[in-house]
Amino acid sequence: MAWNEPGNSGGSSGNDGKNNGGDNEGNKDPWGNRNHNNNSDGPPDFDEIVRNLFGAFTGKKGGGNRGGGGNANSNGSLPLAPMIILVAVIAVVTFIGKGFGVVNEQERAVVLRFGSYVETKGPGLRWNPPLIDKVFTENVTRVRLWSTQEEMLTKDLNIVDIKLSVQYSIDSAEDFILRVKSPIDSLQQAANSALRHVVGSALMHDVLTEGRAAIAIEVRSRLQEYLNAYTTGILVDKVNIEDSNPPKQVQGAFDDVIKAREDEERFQNEAQSYANGVVPQAEGESARMIEAARAYKDEVIARAEGEANRFELLLTEYKKAPEVTRQRLYLEAVQEVMEKSSKVMVDVEGGNNMMYVPLDKLMEASNVAASEGRRGFTRQEIEQLTNHIKSEILNDLPDSTSRRSGR
Structure with missing residues (x-):
C-alpha cells in the first residue's frame, strides 16, 4: 500500500x-x-x-x-x-550525437544509405544519421607492402625461384570498398599471374642477371592493367624483384657459371684497359714518325734546292774561269773523300812509286803502348811525321815540283 x-x-x-x-x-x-x-x-x-x-x-x-x-x-x-x-x-x-564523426587527412569516408552508395567524404567533420547511413573509412595515403616467393618456369624451360614485393596504395576508396569483395586477394592473384606471364616469356639468364629490372617494370605495368580491369581501386607504386635464384639442387653449377661470366667480364676489362694504353701510345708514335718524315722531306727538298742554287752560281763562276774552277772542284772533292780516311797515300806525279802511310795502325800501336804503360806515338806526332815525309818526298823530286808549280 x-x-x-x-x-x-x-x-x-x-x-x-x-x-x-x-x-x-x-x-x-x-x-x-x-x-x-x-x-x-x-x-x-x-x-x-x-x-x-x-x-x-x-x-x-x-x-x-x-x-x-x-x-x-x-x-x-x-x-x-x-x-x-x-x-x-x-x-x-x-541519435544526433552518434551521427558525428571525424575523417582524418589520410582517410576517405564512403557513405552508404540503406545499402546504396551516396558519396565519398574527404577530411573534416562529418555527420551521418545512424541506422540509416553506414560509413566506411579507408586510409588512402599509406603505402602498403605485399611480397611473395614462387618457383616459375622460364622461356628456355628452366626453373627459377623468384622473390617479389609489391608496394601499393589506395587510389579510389569507393572502388576498394565496394567494387571487389576482397581486393587484397585480387592483388595477390593478379601479381602472381603477371609475374608468371613475364617470366615465362624471358630467358633464365635475363631473369637471374641484368634483366631483373626490366622484368620488374613489365610486371608492374601488366599488374596495373589487371587491377584497373577489376576496378579494385589499387594503385601500384613499385614492383621489386628482390631475389632470383636457380633451384637449390643446381645452385653450385650456377655459381660456377656466374663466376665464369665474372672472369670473362674481368678479362674483357683488362684487355680494354691494355688497349686503352697501347692504342694512344701507338697513335703518338705514328704521329711522331709522320712528323719526322715530313721534316726529312722538307730538309731534303731544302738541301736539293740549295745545291741547285749553288750549282747555278758555280756554273756562272765556271764560265768565267773554267780551269781554275775545275781544279778547285777537284781538290775539294779529294779533300772531302780523304779527310774521312785514317790512311795517307803520297802519289808523286811522274813517278812509278806510291808511298802508303798507315796512320790507323800507328794510332792503334800507340793506344796499345799506352795501355801497357809504354809511351806511344801521339796523334800530333803522327801528323808531324806525315808532313815531314811529304816534304822530304817533294824535295827529292824537283822536276815534278817545278812542273806542278809551272802548270
Whole structure:
C-alpha cells in the first residue's frame, strides 16, 4: 500500500499503529513529508522519487499536497506524457550525437544509405544519421607492402625461384570498398599471374642477371592493367624483384657459371684497359714518325734546292774561269773523300812509286803502348811525321815540283 493512500496517514490506524505505537509519528518521509514503510530503516518509496524527478523537469512539485498526491493518478502513478517527452528528447540527442564523426587527412569516408552508395567524404567533420547511413573509412595515403616467393618456369624451360614485393596504395576508396569483395586477394592473384606471364616469356639468364629490372617494370605495368580491369581501386607504386635464384639442387653449377661470366667480364676489362694504353701510345708514335718524315722531306727538298742554287752560281763562276774552277772542284772533292780516311797515300806525279802511310795502325800501336804503360806515338806526332815525309818526298823530286808549280 502506498504512502499516499487513504487511511495510511499518521501511522495510527490498523495493526500498524498497534505494532509501532507512537514511534512512527516522529518518522516523516524526507521526499513528501510522509512516513517510510513499516520499517523505519527501509528505503524511500520509488514512486515518490520518480514523481519528484518529473516534477523538477516539468516545473511542478512532484509530491503535490500530502493528502491528494498532486498530478499523480488516484493510484499514485506518474502521468504518461512527460515520460514520453523525456524519452523522446534523450533518443533525439543520442541519435544526433552518434551521427558525428571525424575523417582524418589520410582517410576517405564512403557513405552508404540503406545499402546504396551516396558519396565519398574527404577530411573534416562529418555527420551521418545512424541506422540509416553506414560509413566506411579507408586510409588512402599509406603505402602498403605485399611480397611473395614462387618457383616459375622460364622461356628456355628452366626453373627459377623468384622473390617479389609489391608496394601499393589506395587510389579510389569507393572502388576498394565496394567494387571487389576482397581486393587484397585480387592483388595477390593478379601479381602472381603477371609475374608468371613475364617470366615465362624471358630467358633464365635475363631473369637471374641484368634483366631483373626490366622484368620488374613489365610486371608492374601488366599488374596495373589487371587491377584497373577489376576496378579494385589499387594503385601500384613499385614492383621489386628482390631475389632470383636457380633451384637449390643446381645452385653450385650456377655459381660456377656466374663466376665464369665474372672472369670473362674481368678479362674483357683488362684487355680494354691494355688497349686503352697501347692504342694512344701507338697513335703518338705514328704521329711522331709522320712528323719526322715530313721534316726529312722538307730538309731534303731544302738541301736539293740549295745545291741547285749553288750549282747555278758555280756554273756562272765556271764560265768565267773554267780551269781554275775545275781544279778547285777537284781538290775539294779529294779533300772531302780523304779527310774521312785514317790512311795517307803520297802519289808523286811522274813517278812509278806510291808511298802508303798507315796512320790507323800507328794510332792503334800507340793506344796499345799506352795501355801497357809504354809511351806511344801521339796523334800530333803522327801528323808531324806525315808532313815531314811529304816534304822530304817533294824535295827529292824537283822536276815534278817545278812542273806542278809551272802548270
